[in-house]
Amino acid sequence: xxxxxxxxxxxxxxxxxxxxxxxxxxxxxxxxxxxxxxxxxxxxxxxxxxxxxxxxxxxxxxxxxxxxxxxxxxxxxxxxxxxxxxxxxxxxxxxxxxxxxxxxxxxxxxxxxxxxxxxxxxxxxxxxxxxxxxxxxxxxxxxxxxxxxxxxxxxxxxxxxxxxxxxxxxxxxxxxxxxxxxxxxxxxxxxxxxxxxxxxxxxxxxxxxxxxxxxxxxxxxxxxxxxxxxxxxxxxxxxxxxxxxxxxxxxxxxxxxxxxxxxxxxxxxxxxxxxxxxxxxxxxxxxxxxxxxxxxxxxxxxxxxxxxxxxxxxxxxxxxxxxxxxxxxxxxxxxxxxx
Numbered sequence: 326x327x328x329x330x331x332x333x334x335x336x337x338x339x340x341x342x343x344x345x346x347x348x349x350x351x352x353x354x355x356x357x358x359x360x361x362x363x364x365x366x367x368x369x370x371x372x373x374x375x376x377x378x379x380x381x382x383x384x385x386x387x388x389x390x391x392x393x394x395x396x397x398x399x400x401x402x403x404x405x406x407x408x409x410x411x412x413x414x415x416x417x418x419x420x421x422x423x424x425x426x427x428x429x430x431x432x433x434x435x436x437x438x439x440x441x442x443x444x445x446x447x448x449x450x451x452x453x454x455x456x457x458x459x460x461x462x463x464x465x466x467x468x469x470x471x472x473x474x475x476x477x478x479x480x481x482x483x484x485x486x487x488x489x490x491x492x493x494x495x496x497x498x499x500x501x502x503x504x505x506x507x508x509x510x511x512x513x514x515x516x517x518x519x520x521x522x523x524x525x526x527x528x529x530x531x532x533x534x535x536x537x538x539x540x541x542x543x544x545x546x547x548x549x550x551x552x553x554x555x556x557x558x559x560x561x562x563x564x565x566x567x568x569x570x571x572x573x574x575x576x577x578x579x580x581x582x583x584x585x586x587x588x589x590x591x592x593x594x595x596x597x598x599x600x601x602x603x604x605x606x607x608x609x610x611x612x613x614x615x616x617x618x619x620x621x622x623x624x625x626x627x628x629x630x631x632x633x634x635x636x637x638x639x640x641x642x643x644x645x646x647x648x649x650x651x652x653x654x655x656x657x658x659x660x661x662x663x664x
Contacts, residue, residue, distance in 0.1 A: 326356050328504040329590045331435070331447050333372065343370055343431060354431070354499075369458075370431045371411045376401035377437040391492025393452060397434065404432065408491075412462050419476040420468070422459050430454040430461065431499060451499030464491035507545035507591055514544035521546055526611055526638075528552045528601035529621035530576045532564035533645055537621065539566050542584045542594070550595040550611045551577040553622075554603075602630050612637055619643065628655070632664035640664075 326341075327333075333341055341356040356370070378400055387393035394404045411430075436448040454461065459477075462468050466488055468477040511521055523546075530538055530553045541547050553576045557567055561576075571579040577596035585593045597607055601622065612618065613636055620627050620642040628642045641656040657664060 326433075326449065326501060326503045327358065327590055328506045328509075328588070330356075330449065330503055341370055369411060369415060369429070370433055371404075371407050372433045372435060373397060373402060373404055373407050374435045375437075377439045386498055387452070388496060389492060390454070390494045390496065391489070393432070393434075393496060394492065400436075405491075408432070408461075409465055409467070412458065412465060413467055413479060415458060416462050416467070416479050419472075419478045420459050420462060421471070421475045421477065430456070430458070432496075433501070449501045449503075451501045452496040453499050455495045455497055461491065461494065464494060466490075504590070505588060507588060510543060510545035514546075516544045516546050522548055523617060524548050524550075524615050525617045525619060526550045526552060526601065526615045527619045527621065528627060529623065530580050531555070531561070531621070531623070533623075533643065534619075534621035535566045535576070535580060537619065537643075538580045538594075539583065542587060548592075548594070550597065550615070551580050552597045552599065552601045552608065552611065553577050554598055554600050556598075601627055617641065632657075 340359040342359040343354050343356045346353040346355045375397055384396055387396050390404070390408075397404050430453070432452040432454060434450040434452070436450065438445045438448055456464070459468075462477075462479070466482055467479050469480045471477045510516070511518065525547045527534055527538055527549055530551050534553070538549065538551065541549065555576050557565065557571050557574055557576050557579055559569075559572055561567070562569065562572070565576075566583070567576075567579045571582075575596070575598035577598050581593050581596040584591075595611065597611065599605060599608055601608060601612075601618070601620070615638045618631060618638055618640045620631065620640060623644065628640060631637045631640045639657050639659060639661055641654060644653040646652065
């Protein structure tokens with residue numbers, strides 16, 4: 326699921342489209358925000374939100390729809406209504422026994438966990454329904470008699486709900502994982518929370534700068550603005566972290582796109598394809614609002630000029646020696662008493 330998956334559990338919210346990534350010993354599915362032009366119906370998702378439960382509440386795996394319904398009712402929620410509405414909407418225009426073969430229905434149960442009266446997290450449990458859309462519609466008693474072509478139109482029962490046939494349909498367990506967030510990345514990387522949201526300018530995203538940007542993004546450290554006037558050329562690929570498909574693009578845009586690919590739901594770093602010494606309003610604003618400038622431009626002019634500017638933030642210059650055997654870091658003190 327995307328890292329902002331709780332946004333999709335709200336009534337009237339956006340929807341997710343689920344597609345198959347790979348199949349081997351297990352089937353790997355991925356959920357992405359639905360697009361208006363997306364006609365994919367490989368997997369339909371039925372989200373169910375339950376009332377908050379304690380973090381110590383345990384529950385066994387329900388092997389059928391009926392057992393899952395009973396479990397949700399005990400938690401103050403309901404599966405039947407959401408499942409019925411999803412299937413009823415899906416078969417608009419009629420359905421035949423051949424329809425829905427190969428499709429799947431994924432039931433996601435969103436469980437807010439509370440500890441000592443306060444919200445702690447939202448767990449998501451997944452269950453794949455082992456039945457076709459036609460089988461499920463039949464079990465829910467929402468199909469009329471077939472026409473000459475074998476097509477059944479949906480109907481509405483008067484005077485009550487469907488029978489109990491749907492309760493015996495079997496379920497398969499689904500392990501739910503969520504996309505990476507900067508917070509999770511910091512936890513996994515051991516990045517201290519203190520100063521983790523530092524606002525920085527990375528001037529120069531070439532061979533060394535691109536590696537630094539990639540490392541800092543992946544460990545969730547800093548809110549960055551990339552500044553570099555250069556475009557990516559074929560010879561850069563022997564040391565730059567980019568790939569051939571990015572050749573010709575501004576280097577800052579390349580790093581920005583790679584950051585977005587790492588955290589799709591994160592506010593991406595800013596990208597300015599100008600020199601850090603450019604007097605444009607965009608560059609000036611980035612410098613004045615930053616806590617730190619990391620200079621990896623490999624030019625003498627940049628650190629010398631930034632040292633002269635009182636309005637510039639604390640600056641650090643980084644170099645790798647031509648042999649590649651050593652590196653140099655020149656760092657100003659926090660108060661910039663020693664430029």
